[in-house]
Amino acid sequence: MKPRCITRGIEATIPPWLQTLLWYMCDSMEVPERDYLQIFYLFCDGDRQRIEHEQEQPEYKHVVAIPDEQPVDAKVYIIEDPDHITMLLADEY
Known part of the structure; x- marks a missing residue:
């Protein structure tokens, strides 16, 4: 497992x-292949945390509300490099 x-x-x-939860x-994605870039949109939905998880290739979308x-x-990215995986805010990219 790569360092996070x-x-x-x-x-x-x-x-x-x-x-x-984002990790x-x-x-736990059920896709044939995981893209190097995972995108998470986090929203306030009243008294719930809404999470929209997407990747571009192959196309994937999963939504949860807690x-x-x-x-x-x-907006959060998880980027997988050859030697590690990084979670960062989109504006830190």
């Missing part, structure tokens, strides 16, 4: 439980 890294922006913005969503008292609005 998070940026300072992720550490400051995304709660640890939500980071863990899990990436790991009750949460403090939902986050953000």
Whole structure:
């Protein structure tokens, strides 16, 4: 398994439980091939955290909504390089 890294922006913005969920969503994808770029759109949906997970090739989309008292609005990337995997905010790219 490749080492996993998070940026300072992720550490400051995304709660640890939500980071863990995003890693899990990436790991548990049921696709023939996982793209090097995973995209997560995080939305406040009332008192729920809405997560839209996408990749371009092959096309994939999965949406979940979870009750949460403090939902986050953000766009998060998980980028897989040959030697590690990094979770970062889109504006840190």
